[in-house]
Amino acid sequence: MSSGNADDASATASPAESADPEFVFELRTCRWAERNWPPGADDARPVIVSRQLGTKRRRWDTIVVEVDPDGLRQRANFGRRRLDSDLLDVVPHAPPEWTYYRDALPDPGYPWRYVREAIHRADDRGILDVRKRNNRIEIRRKWAYPDWVERIVAVENKPDLDASAARDLRPQLEYDVALSLADEVWVATRATGEAVEPALLENVPVEAGILTLDPSSRTANVEWYPRSLDVDAPGTLIEERGENTKYGGTAGRFEYADPEWKADKRLQIAERAYEKGWRAYSETMRPDCRHFQLRREGRTLLPYCAAKECHQTSSECSGSCPEFSPEPPQWRSGDWPIEGGPGKGIRKLLEDRRERNRPR
Ligand code: SF4
Numbered sequence: 001m002s003s004g005n006a007d008d009a010s011a012t013a014s015p016a017e018s019a020d021p022e023f024v025f026e027l028r029t030c031r032w033a034e035r036n037w038p039p040g041a042d043d044a045r046p047v048i049v050s051r052q053l054g055t056k057r058r059r060w061d062t063i064v065v066e067v068d069p070d071g072l073r074q075r076a077n078f079g080r081r082r083l084d085s086d087l088l089d090v091v092p093h094a095p096p097e098w099t100y101y102r103d104a105l106p107d108p109g110y111p112w113r114y115v116r117e118a119i120h121r122a123d124d125r126g127i128l129d130v131r132k133r134n135n136r137i138e139i140r141r142k143w144a145y146p147d148w149v150e151r152i153v154a155v156e157n158k159p160d161l162d163a164s165a166a167r168d169l170r171p172q173l174e175y176d177v178a179l180s181l182a183d184e185v186w187v188a189t190r191a192t193g194e195a196v197e198p199a200l201l202e203n204v205p206v207e208a209g210i211l212t213l214d215p216s217s218r219t220a221n222v223e224w225y226p227r228s229l230d231v232d233a234p235g236t237l238i239e240e241r242g243e244n245t246k247y248g249g250t251a252g253r254f255e256y257a258d259p260e261w262k263a264d265k266r267l268q269i270a271e272r273a274y275e276k277g278w279r280a281y282s283e284t285m286r287p288d289c290r291h292f293q294l295r296r297e298g299r300t301l302l303p304y305c306a307a308k309e310c311h312q313t314s315s316e317c318s319g320s321c322p323e324f325s326p327e328p329p330q331w332r333s334g335d336w337p338i339e340g341g342p343g344k345g346i347r348k349l350l351e352d353r354r355e356r357n358r359p360r
Pocket residue numbers: 286289290291292293304305306307308312316317318319321322323324325
């Protein structure tokens with residue numbers, strides 16, 4: 001089944017797109033998902049798409065957070081910034097009436113002074129009512145924190161999913177399936193147009209879905225549907241894999257992840273996705289370099305390096321790039337064409353797009 005968006009299909013394919021780095025493929029996947037999720041369905045669902053998020057041990061390329069529209073509207077009361085793990089231990093538990101904070105909140109499992117710090121941060125952000133009575137801190141909620149996250153989907157991007165890429169990817173996907181932190185896991189790869197997509201022939205776990213994206217038509221095909229993972233059940237954290245050698249096997253190491261830990265992590269990931277979106281790539285690149293450009297591809301703006309004449313990766317576009325050339329100071333003064341110079345203008349443009357594309 002093919003799905004895509006006609007607006008996106010109107011752009012001319014870049015001649016270099018078959019050689020584009022994984023990073024650019026990832027941005028295309030994000031843009032496609034934002035407009036067409038879920039794959040293979042006729043009606044798009046409201047989603048927030050982000051990239052490079054996960055846990056300390058596992059970072060996913062693309063994250064799709066399926067949201068409840070009413071819940072998302074209520075989430076907006078708390079501002080554009082994420083609630084970090086400390087704030088999530090406070091704000092969602094705040095009672096409707098003034099209450100001593102230790103009576104209102106569950107035992108955090110760490111010193112209460114950190115909770116007090118989080119309370120004061122929430123107060124400074126204007127998302128919690130806080131007062132002192134008889135030398136005690138009391139809290140009251142401003143708004144009920146909504147249940148806005150429906151599902152979290154992880155997508156790994158491998159534009160060229162050959163046997164060696166599949167070999168590298170397999171342990172990561174097995175880790176995801178065993179832990180079941182995301183509701184679904186997908187692999188997105190570049191469509192080849194062959195009768196049987198080569199990705200189907202590679203050694204990818206059957207629980208993972210396979211999506212082929214065609215960069216020239218901006219459409220995607222579902223080659224294999226994923227299995228839904230049980231996010232409410234305990235998960236298995238694969239700490240170390242056992243090895244088979246000619247001298248015998250070594251044991252693997254595992255830990256259990258309880259459902260509460262998983263629920264906390266999922267909400268933290270969703271909050272980070274809410275704040276970051278996927279267009280924040282300019283924050284880790286150098287749009288203040290005079291060679292940095294944004295190239296339009298349909299409705300997607302992709303970073304382009306005029307010096308290297310290609311879409312650069314985020315890792316090469318840094319201050320240590322040999323071609324890096326800071327924009328001249330006079331560009332930043334005056335009002336060229338946006339106050340602060342092109343670098344600042346590019347960041348602002350991407351931020352505006354992020355706001356415009358948030359589900360309402
Ligand atoms: S020259 Fe280097 S720093 Fe400048 S835009 Fe190109 S890749 Fe980025």
